[in-house]
Amino acid sequence: GAGVSQSPRYKVAKRGQDVALRCDPISGHVSLFWYQQALGQGPEFLTYFQNEAQLDKSGLPSDRFFAERPEGSVSTLKIQRTQQEDSAVYLCASSPGQGLGYTFGSGTRLTVV
């Protein structure tokens, strides 16, 4: 597609509920990143894929967070048993590689109540 598409745009979850956030990267982009942005802060790295391989997941805050990209294209970030501190905007970015051409999606704003 023309850009990075994320869905849903907004998500309200009750505490303890599981959520799944979707990212459709730009076609052909091999690198895909997830970031978490709390209110008033800069984005913080969560995890990174190159094609279907998850090369770095060191930013995932707990084992409740899980990401996958099974066919090297669409990626899903899953959060189990959501807690209030998970409330944030979750940003996805893709890149053709070599650190160039980062393109971010508009994000999913998750609110846990």
Place this chain on the structure above:
Amino acid sequence: GIQVEQSPPDLILQEGANSTLRCNFSDSVNNLQWFHQNPWGQLINLFYIPSGTKQNGRLSATTVATERYSLLYISSSQTTDSGVYFCAVPADRGSTLGRLYFGRGTQLTVWP
């Protein structure tokens, strides 16, 4: 990890004014990017500037890698320039791939 500090945290300008945003980083890097996050949350890459100076219309950026800082210049500001400006550097200074460290951003508000 690498520390990225941005200043000022907030900037309020009248349309037509010029401004300079600063980004300091704690370690040598081989890549630095400036982003603009518009009021709708979209992060747009402005510059990829590991060193030297680049210009794009009313915006220009300079990175002095040896002194570990970068500057973003906005001339003749417009209301559409409002938003948050972030600089970001890669976590692995030996690579241009992988995770980025972002600063906390400069919130720019331009009034008509």
